[in-house]
Amino acid sequence: MALSLGWHIVLACMGVGMPALLLIAEWRAVRRGDPDCRRLIERWARTTGVLFAVGAVSGTILSFELGLLWPGMMGLYGEVIGLPFALEGFAFFIEAIFIGIYLYTGGLLSPALRAWTLVPVAVAGVASAFFVVTANAWMNQPRGFTLDGGRITQVDPWAAMFNPATPPQTVHMILAAFMVAGFATASVYAVAMLRGRRDRYHRLGFAIPFTVAAIVTPFQILVGDLAARFLAHYQPVKLAAMEGLYRTGPDAPLTIGGFATGEGLRYGLEIPGALSILVGESTDTVVRGLSEVPPADRPPVTVVHLAFDLMVGIGFFLLALSAWFALAWWRRRDLPRSRWFPRLAALSGLAAAVAVEAGWVVTEVGRQPWIVYGVMRTADAVNPAPGLWAGFLIVSAVYVVLTVVTVYVLRRLAGGERPLAPQEPEPEPGQVPS
Amino acid sequence: MTEPAQLTLGVLWAGLTLYALFGGADFGAGLWDLLSGGSTAGLPRRRLIEHAIGSVWEANHVWLIFVIVVLWTGFPGVFAAVMSTLYIPLTLVALGVIARGAAFAFRKVGERLWERRLFGAVFALSSLFTPFFLGTVAGAIASGRVPPGLAAGDLVGSWLNPTGLLGGVLAVGVCAYLAAAYLCDDARRAGEAGLAAEFRTRALVTGVAMGVVALGGIGVLRADAPALFAGLTGRALPLVVVSALAGTAALALLWLRRFASARAASALAVTAVLWGWAVAQYPLMLPPSLGYQEAAATPAVLTATLVSVAVGAVLLVPSLVWLYYLQQRR
Ligand code: HDD
Ligand code: HEM
Ligand code: HEM
Numbered sequence: 001m002a003l004s005l006g007w008h009i010v011l012a013c014m015g016v017g018m019p020a021l022l023l024i025a026e027w028r029a030v031r032r033g034d035p036d037c038r039r040l041i042e043r044w045a046r047t048t049g050v051l052f053a054v055g056a057v058s059g060t061i062l063s064f065e066l067g068l069l070w071p072g073m074m075g076l077y078g079e080v081i082g083l084p085f086a087l088e089g090f091a092f093f094i095e096a097i098f099i100g101i102y103l104y105t106g107g108l109l110s111p112a113l114r115a116w117t118l119v120p121v122a123v124a125g126v127a128s129a130f131f132v133v134t135a136n137a138w139m140n141q142p143r144g145f146t147l148d149g150g151r152i153t154q155v156d157p158w159a160a161m162f163n164p165a166t167p168p169q170t171v172h173m174i175l176a177a178f179m180v181a182g183f184a185t186a187s188v189y190a191v192a193m194l195r196g197r198r199d200r201y202h203r204l205g206f207a208i209p210f211t212v213a214a215i216v217t218p219f220q221i222l223v224g225d226l227a228a229r230f231l232a233h234y235q236p237v238k239l240a241a242m243e244g245l246y247r248t249g250p251d252a253p254l255t256i257g258g259f260a261t262g263e264g265l266r267y268g269l270e271i272p273g274a275l276s277i278l279v280g281e282s283t284d285t286v287v288r289g290l291s292e293v294p295p296a297d298r299p300p301v302t303v304v305h306l307a308f309d310l311m312v313g314i315g316f317f318l319l320a321l322s323a324w325f326a327l328a329w330w331r332r333r334d335l336p337r338s339r340w341f342p343r344l345a346a347l348s349g350l351a352a353a354v355a356v357e358a359g360w361v362v363t364e365v366g367r368q369p370w371i372v373y374g375v376m377r378t379a380d381a382v383n384p385a386p387g388l389w390a391g392f393l394i395v396s397a398v399y400v401v402l403t404v405v406t407v408y409v410l411r412r413l414a415g416g417e418r419p420l421a422p423q424e425p426e427p428e429p430g431q432v433p434s
Numbered sequence: 435m436t437e438p439a440q441l442t443l444g445v446l447w448a449g450l451t452l453y454a455l456f457g458g459a460d461f462g463a464g465l466w467d468l469l470s471g472g473s474t475a476g477l478p479r480r481r482l483i484e485h486a487i488g489s490v491w492e493a494n495h496v497w498l499i500f501v502i503v504v505l506w507t508g509f510p511g512v513f514a515a516v517m518s519t520l521y522i523p524l525t526l527v528a529l530g531v532i533a534r535g536a537a538f539a540f541r542k543v544g545e546r547l548w549e550r551r552l553f554g555a556v557f558a559l560s561s562l563f564t565p566f567f568l569g570t571v572a573g574a575i576a577s578g579r580v581p582p583g584l585a586a587g588d589l590v591g592s593w594l595n596p597t598g599l600l601g602g603v604l605a606v607g608v609c610a611y612l613a614a615a616y617l618c619d620d621a622r623r624a625g626e627a628g629l630a631a632e633f634r635t636r637a638l639v640t641g642v643a644m645g646v647v648a649l650g651g652i653g654v655l656r657a658d659a660p661a662l663f664a665g666l667t668g669r670a671l672p673l674v675v676v677s678a679l680a681g682t683a684a685l686a687l688l689w690l691r692r693f694a695s696a697r698a699a700s701a702l703a704v705t706a707v708l709w710g711w712a713v714a715q716y717p718l719m720l721p722p723s724l725g726y727q728e729a730a731a732t733p734a735v736l737t738a739t740l741v742s743v744a745v746g747a748v749l750l751v752p753s754l755v756w757l758y759y760l761q762q763r764r
Contacts, residue, residue, distance in 0.1 A: 082507020
């Protein structure tokens with residue numbers, strides 16, 4: 001499940017972000033008749049077509065897996081978190097319909113109308129990210145139901161959907177999606193620039209997505225800070241694991257790096273009092289530590305702590321890169337001249353995707369041993385059927401193959417001009433070749 | 435008086451019907467892709483198929499997700515029981531879905547002949563086994579072999595049995611038939627008279643074959659799933675008759691080259707069978723004992739879902755109509 005989600009989430013980020021990037025490029029192309037922009041659009045549209053298809057099938061697998069792996073949770077709580085998934089279904093419909101229109105029948109529409117068909121795709125992409133993350137937020141802050149003798153007696157699906165974890169988590173995820181899509185697309189052109197292709201087409205292909213991602217990054221860090229403070233109130237054990245904090249009290253230190261050894265964190269860099277300040281703007285703020293719960297109720301500290309450090313580290317790395325870009329643009333209306341800028345920018349897409357994965361490890365592993373926080377343990381949710389691991393192995397192997405092939409196909413799409421296959425006809429003019 | 439649980443059941447079944455009619459035809463198109471012949475000889479057929487499903491398969495595929503989601507929201511216990519007992523065929527369905535969608539998308543952008551052949555083969559083969567395993571799932575439920583509870587049924591015997599296999603074969607056959615019947619119409623509109631004639635023959639052959647399988651199936655059900663048999667020949671008999679009449683009419687219309695009407699008649703035949711199954715086992719969801727009312731979620735959830743579906747439909751229906759309209763004009 002975590003494997004499939006980790007896979008799907010990267011594609012989902014592209015599915016949320018790419019329509020917006022396409023929309024910006026379309027707007028430029030329609031307004032200014034920019035031919036370089038047109039070429040970019042054709043490339044991005046083809047890539048989006050592939051990513052969307054793979055994203056759609058990997059998402060379908062998830063809805064199967066929720067039942068195949070966690071029937072215990074779905075049988076009991078399926079109805080409580082069903083509503084956001086049902087709403088998400090409609091968002092998918094809208095997305096799939098309009099992406100079909102945009103990509104394959106756009107030639108029948110006027111260029112401006114065709115560009116407009118991206119609006120529902122972009123809106124539905126953000127909406128589906130919102131809906132699905134509300135379901136995950138519910139697992140962190142279960143609300144809206146009454147449990148009576150192991151049976152659900154009363155449900156308020158809206159209260160379940162709009163639980164306290166919903167605002168920080170959904171906003172953080174949606175911004176993350178724009179960061180991944182923006183930095184990843186820009187990375188492709190950064191690599192091309194490193195290979196000496198610095199013409200207008202490549203610079204534009206870099207600048208549009210990078211600008212979007214650079215604008216989002218500072219807000220993402222602010223929202224991340226909000227998410228952490230939220231945890232201080234609602235899920236103190238998770239925060240303690242993220243920070244490797246064992247002792248409850250004021251003057252809580254912020255520790256960077258290190259490994260957990262039973263009752264403390266070793267080899268980390270400590271900044272005294274910093275955590276208390278981050279949580280409550282004063283060193284007097286009491287932060288609760290892991291020692292408040294018995295060891296059986298603690299998540300794996302080292303994993304959660306290092307994943308958190310990784311996410312935050314990447315966040316600040318991307319912030320620095322964005323600031324560099326902004327400065328150069330403000331001073332000279334151009335990209336930074338240093339060779340190091342495209343080198344680092346070429347890594348930004350991968351870094352953003354890694355930050356997303358790390359963030360989910362924080363959220364999910366940090367919630368262990370609970371699958372539904374404080375209500376149901378992970379061990380009670382698993383499908384008891386024997387032999388499931390065989391299916392798991394097969395699914396893992398399929399994901400490996402799928403990853404290799406997707407990367408291969410995308411690289412082919414990103415590289416040079418496209419030769420036609422011997423059995424393929426010329427694409428019709430005025431239409432994105434399908 | 436209809437109550438929320440009953441309405442939700444209706445919505446679920448409507449979603450399943452639409453998935454069979456639209457998604458099923460996409461699977462069938464994949465089957466015909468498989469049987470299209472060598473890469474040069476088969477090119478016109480493959481192009482017609484790609485043209486027919488290229489822009490719509492993702493939207494059609496969402497009906498499957500819709501059905502799954504409404505099932506787990508509206509009838510969580512049924513979802514958990516089906517998923518846990520039938521995890522083997524359902525895992526295979528999931529794998530088929532991944533392989534099919536990804537390979538279809540990859541083939542489109544594949545540049546070299548070997549790439550297009552490889553992805554094409556994966557696409558076509560998974561179009562065969564995905565509906566087959568979905569059919570076995572239907573057979574397992576309909577024959578009363580999926581008890582409520584987590585993995586309470588036989589993990590293998592529940593679907594690997596005469597009714598399950600019948601379901602699998604029927605599902606594949608219906609997909610193939612629907613696709614051939616739709617493709618006749620598509621080919622004629624694209625001005626491809628030769629292709630239309632070819633798919634007409636295929637539709638007639640699969641249509642007759644399906645009729646034979648369905649007749650033989652009556653015997654299978656009688657021996658293997660007597661309760662379903664009783665339902666189909668009792669309360670659901672009118673729908674079964676409608677289906678048989680519509681199926682015969684569809685074949686006659688195909689014979690007369692009235693492709694557009696044949697399409698409608700074929701869709702009616704499939705719809706009638708699906709609703710016949712529902713009526714035959716109503717009010718049971720997991721025969722022999724779990725009724726839909728016991729399985730239903732709390733009324734607040736059902737109402738919220740129904741309201742969302744109603745609001746969603748207002749957005750969905752015009753969008754879908756526009757998509758299909760543009761696709762037909764392409
Ligand atoms: C581009 C991606 C990205 C970046 C740069 C950051 N995050 Fe993040 N973070 C995510 C992507 C992400 C995520 C993958 O989207 C998560 C996982 C679950 C969620 O809602 O968002 C997440 C979760 C997450 C959580 C757990 C929320 C919960 O369990 O309720 C916290 C506390 C933070 N983040 C905090 C931060 C801070 C302080 C950052 C400052 C640099 C930061 N994140 C940068
Ligand atoms: C969407 C992005 C998500 C990602 C990337 C993700 C990733 C992860 C990761 C890394 C783990 C930890 C695995 C471990 O403890 O070894 C995990 C655990 C878990 N997640 Fe998620 N998760 C996501 C959302 C969800 C959602 C929406 C659900 C359910 C509705 C869910 C259900 C679970 C469950 C049940 C576990 C505990 C089982 C386990 O420990 O493996 N996750 N997830
Ligand atoms: C338990 C977690 C999840 C489930 C069950 C799930 C389910 C699905 C399903 C069934 C699809 C296919 C829809 C189609 O055919 O168009 C899909 C696609 C998609 N999912 Fe998820 N999803 C999950 C996690 C996420 C998360 C965390 C996001 C947030 C960013 C997300 C965003 C999307 C998007 C945008 C698509 C559209 C396909 C694309 O653009 O690639 N999903 N998801």
